[in-house]
Amino acid sequence: MLSYLIRRTAIGGLTLSLITFIVFGLIRNMPGTPLTLDQAEQTGDIELSEERIKQLEKAYGLDKPWPVAYVVWIGNIARGDMGRSFTRKRPVSELIVERIGPTLLLSLASLGLTYLMAVPLGLLFSARAGRLDERLASTVLYMLYSFPSFVAALFLQLYLCVRLGWLPLFGMVSDNYEDLSSIDQAVDIFWHALLPVTCYTYGSLAYYSRFIRANLQEVIRQDYIRTARAKGLGPVRVLWHHAFRNTLIPLVTLIGLTLPTLLSGSIIIEQIFTWPGMGRLFFESIRERDYPTIMGLTLMFSVLTLIGQLLADVLYAVVDPRVRLEDK
Numbered sequence: 001m002l003s004y005l006i007r008r009t010a011i012g013g014l015t016l017s018l019i020t021f022i023v024f025g026l027i028r029n030m031p032g033t034p035l036t037l038d039q040a041e042q043t044g045d046i047e048l049s050e051e052r053i054k055q056l057e058k059a060y061g062l063d064k065p066w067p068v069a070y071v072v073w074i075g076n077i078a079r080g081d082m083g084r085s086f087t088r089k090r091p092v093s094e095l096i097v098e099r100i101g102p103t104l105l106l107s108l109a110s111l112g113l114t115y116l117m118a119v120p121l122g123l124l125f126s127a128r129a130g131r132l133d134e135r136l137a138s139t140v141l142y143m144l145y146s147f148p149s150f151v152a153a154l155f156l157q158l159y160l161c162v163r164l165g166w167l168p169l170f171g172m173v174s175d176n177y178e179d180l181s182s183i184d185q186a187v188d189i190f191w192h193a194l195l196p197v198t199c200y201t202y203g204s205l206a207y208y209s210r211f212i213r214a215n216l217q218e219v220i221r222q223d224y225i226r227t228a229r230a231k232g233l234g235p236v237r238v239l240w241h242h243a244f245r246n247t248l249i250p251l252v253t254l255i256g257l258t259l260p261t262l263l264s265g266s267i268i269i270e271q272i273f274t275w276p277g278m279g280r281l282f283f284e285s286i287r288e289r290d291y292p293t294i295m296g297l298t299l300m301f302s303v304l305t306l307i308g309q310l311l312a313d314v315l316y317a318v319v320d321p322r323v324r325l326e327d328k
Contacts, residue, residue, distance in 0.1 A: 005310075008310050008313075012306040012310070015302075015306060016299075016302050016303065016306060019298070019302045020070075020074075020295065020298060020299060020302065021070060023294075023295065023298045024066060024069075024070045024073065024295060025066055025067075025070075027286075027289075027291055027294050027295070028066040028069070028291065029066070030289065032289055033062065033289055034060060034062075034086040034087070034288070034289045034290065034291065035053065035056045035057070035060065035062070060086060073295060077299065082096075082292065082295075082296040082299070083292030083295070083296065084292060085285075085290055085292055085293050086288070086289070086290045086291065086292065086293075087285075087288045087290050087293075088290075088293075092292050092293050092296035093296070095281060095293060095296075096278070096281075096296060096297065096300060099276060099277055099278045099280075099281045100278065102172055102275060102276050102277040103270075103277035103278040103279065105189070105193060106193060106196050106197055106200055106266075106269075106270075106275065106277065107200070109193065109197045109200075110197050110200035110201045110204065111204075111258065113197070113201050113205070114201055114204040114205050114208055115208070117205055117209070118204075118205055118208035118209040118211075118212060119212060121137075121141075121205075121209040121212075121213075122208070122209045122210075122211070122212025122213045122216060123212070123216070123239060123244065125137065125138060125209065125210075125213040126212070126213045126216035126217055126220070126239065126243075127239055129213070129217060138210065138213075141205070141206040141209060141210060142206065142210070144202050144203065144205070144206040145203055145206035145207055145210070147202075147203075149199045149200070149202075149203055149266070149268070149269060150199075150268045150269065150272060152198075152199055152202070153195065153196075153199045153268075153269060153272045153273065154272065156195050156198065156199070157169060157170075157195070157272070157273075160195065161195075167191055167192075167194060167195055168191055168192050170272075170273050170274040170275075171192060171273075171274050171275075172189060172192050172193070172275055172276055173185070173188055173189060173192060174188050174192075195273065196269055196270070196273045196275055199266075199269050200266065200269065208254075211250075211251070211254070212244075212247060212251065215247040215250055215251070216239070216243055216244065216247055219243045219246050219247055220238075220239070220243050222246075225238060225243055254312075258308070266279050267279040267280070267282055267283045270283075271283055278297065281293065281297065282294070282297050285297065
């Protein structure tokens with residue numbers, strides 16, 4: 001296990017370096033710079049004198065070729081410094097910490113609901129495979145999985161918020177949030193989060209329930225399942241204690257790979273609902289050419305992705321002790 005972790009850490013470090021190097025080069029070669037965009041927003045004119053451009057480039061750290069600037073950025077990261085946002089004039093680490101909470105609120109609620117509903121639905125669909133109700137339910141879930149979440153978000157906003165007025169249209173809290181009691185504040189956040197969580201959840205629910213059903217259908221054809229049935233075990237015990245346990249291997253792999261999504265958020269959903277999370281921060285930083293923020297978020301997402309893949313492999317070995325990590 002130790003040698004495997006060391007080897008994977010080394011490979012992960014190389015992968016992380018390549019990802020950040022490529023992204024750094026791409027963003028530094030995007031059309032527009034923080035200087036021209038900032039000037040255009042303030043005055044409507046992107047013309048700057050050559051002397052002023054050089055002064056601003058030096059102040060922003062843009063006076064060096066991007067490979068050299070990348071080495072400087074790596075050195076700052078090694079010291080724990082992600083840099084300072086160009087547009088918000090604040091440390092990038094503070095911005096990330098500030099946006100983690102709202103994103104986790106949506107992602108954890110969505111992930112919890114997904115697994116709470118997907119596992120029993122997958123078991124139920126497998127037990128009733130081929131019957132009319134199972135086929136109808138599978139068709140509905142397939143349609144939900146195919147329906148884009150951003151389109152669903154717009155429809156839900158139109159009918160539930162604009163026409164019926166049942167739910168708030170956007171944001172995380174109401175204007176009078178500070179004047180509410182603690183219980184009312186929690187209720188206010190709940191109503192604001194209801195639609196984003198719904199849009200997060202329904203596609204994942206459809207995917208995971210069908211995923212569990214498909215794996216169960218493959219497992220119940222195995223000889224040991226026939227043996228368990230021949231011994232007189234009931235269908236529930238066979239399905240839960242024997243079949244489902246073996247479907248955990250691919251399932252825990254997916255769980256490990258969902259780690260990056262817990263903090264990355266959904267750029268489109270958060271933008272539609274004006275939710276102050278990580279996805280929206282990433283979108284805004286790209287639009288504003290805020291290089292330090294883009295790189296800080298890219299670094300965090302990349303590290304989480306690599307950790308998620310490592311966690312998936314370790315969980316795979318925990319669920320199935322026959323797997324030898326050092327041989328992978």
